[in-house]
Amino acid sequence: MKVLLRTDVEGIGRKGDICDVAAGYARNYLMPRGLALRASRGAQRQAEAMQRAAMKARAESQLEAEAIAQRLAPTEINVIAKATDTGNLYGSVTPALIVDAIAEQLGVTVDPKSVIIKNPIRELGIYTVNFQLHEEVNVPATISVTAE
Secondary structure, eight states, rough: EEEESSOOTTTTTTTTTTOOHHHIIIIITTTTTEEEEETTTTTHHHHHHHHHHHHHHHHHHHHHHHHHHHHHTTTTEEEOOBOOTTEEEEEEHHHHHHHHHHHHHHHOOOOOGEEEOOOOOEEEEEEEEEEEETTTTEEEEEEEEOOO
């Protein structure tokens, strides 16, 4: 069955694409959730309009991500956490703590899902954390963890 995607669907396609999927998948999953419409004669024009709008939105979000990346990269973000006398943290530094520190120090809103921490931060010190702000914008930032 041919469907017109109304939003990006992982493993199927992007918004505005006309895809061929199983009829049951389209009827039972995509259409009830408003993720897709049945492709008709007028669907091609609608698909082109949706693709143009999606491309414009992606370009705008990439520009915003690049602006945030320019502010994040040269700055050292200071995260304050409770720690023992030996420098071990009670718990660990989470993406939410990092995002809160960025909002407080830089006035920039970052999605916690964009924070990529390779190894858990459980000690005081300076760490490098990657931020995947957009599909094409990945920026490393320095995080300084200090005791409360």
